[in-house]
Amino acid sequence: MADTALTSDQSLPGSRFQAGEVLNRIVLWAVFLTLSVICVYPMIWLFLNAFKSTNELFSASWALPETWRWENFSTAWGYGISRYLLNSVIVTVATVAIVLTLSSMAAYALVVMKFPAKVAIYMAILGGMILPPEVSLFPLFKVMAATDLYNTYFALILPNAAFHLPFTTFLIRAYMVGIPPDLREAALVEGASEGLIWRDIYLPLCRPILASAGLIAAMGVWNEFIFALTFVESDSVKTVTIGVTSFAVALRADYGIMMAGLALSILPILATFLILQRQFIGGLTRGAVK
């Protein structure tokens, strides 16, 4: 008797707890499934509609295409997407190379060397993170116009590099602080120069943070808009972000081809993300905690 009372006593709140728990789980699953669809479906919609004619789009934009018009993609490619993609690759690679080289040098000096005004210099570098590019835009435009930099790759590479240096230096410095200083001291005793220690000891050890910082900077440069809008005007130097806008304006009436162009412009980055999801997210979120 006492036994049964005890078990029923325990099972009652227990099962109620269970029911609440199950309901909770169902709600959470529903919420996350809905959010996932909202985040991913626009991309699927874009790719499906890239195969359609304009008429088909207006009648039912959620349906599968009646015929798969692959020619939309080749037409879009012919409008210059390939050139824009190439320009973006050139600008991104050059910028990231400059940023990683210079910021790893600065970080190295800030971590291992002693020199006057070190703290002030570090603050001056970090301060660059706060300033929005808008503030420097017109004066930079004037400089570009006065020199022959306007409408060249350098008009994009140089300012992009400058605006990415602070955060990259911050990330690499935070990582280098964790490298034991004895390594450098031992190498100095053996007569190695600072340049050699930086290149052969510190950079190899920093590979994970260099990869992350490089990825963060690359994404930033690849997606950059306001410099590309202001400092270049020829199709031969336009990056893909500006390319797709002029492209979209030119093809206002032909939605299928325009969507094919948009789809092509994001295909490289989308494919990389799908293959390397974990590394991508890991790399882009590094530095969230110190």
Add this chain to the structure above:
Amino acid sequence: MSRRFAISRTPGTSLHGWLWVAPTLVFLVVFVYGPALANVRYSLFSFSAMSTSMEFVGLANYARLLDDPIFLQGLANNALYALISVIFQVGVALTLAAVLEARIFPSFAANTFRSALFLPSILPVVVVGLIWQLLLAPAMGLVDQVLWEVGLGDWSRAWLGDPDTALLTVIMVSQWQWTGYIMALFMVAIRAIPRDLYEAMELEGASGPRIFWNLTVPGARETILIVTIITILGSLKVFDIVWVMTAGGPNHSSEVLGTLMYRAAFRDDVIGYSSTIATVIFFIALTIGVVQIKLQKDR
């Protein structure tokens, strides 16, 4: 101690350190600080891009700002942008991160959800703007077609063409793009909180929300602070998504400081006035930066 002393006395050491930071500093001075200071100077003049002479007007451009209803509207729009962004990218993102890290879902599901929500953040802002323009287009757009399909046809409207909804629509597209990214940042921060603290609270029978408030929020405080600052700064300098989706229209209803500054300089050719708007952005950013440093020092 003695060794460090020895190094600092080595001839040339100080000069050497400067050489290593010099390229970075030169880049910052030439392309960031120098132009920013030039911009402050320009704000005291009245001139056009091609003119050879500049007329000094003192603070007249600033006086003009205060009388310009479109500027004040832009300022208010930036503030609303910041407010909604903080709600989504700090509040909502942290909550979502906490749920994904609470081991409620099997790990493959949690990973898939994280990737799905993260996806929009890898796309160029411009492309996101163009895609959503199409999704929101009347008749052809998916949003409209779905509304008609489910019997909410009355809600259908030109989301970007209506002054009442244009700004909010653009802001929500921004939230669509960035909430998942910030969520992933918070997941990293939550993972750094010692697991046994969670297990201890679960053993005590604490509810999910209680664990969230008493453990996750204090544990991720540093990241919450930084993300809040980044989000507010991001809302201050927002330009591309607005420029692509509405260009500040219709009738200036979705104007932000970035679009006003850009149009003044590169469309209307009133450089002094444009520089004045940019200087306002500069000082707001500076204030936010100082507040951040203060907050971090206090901790």
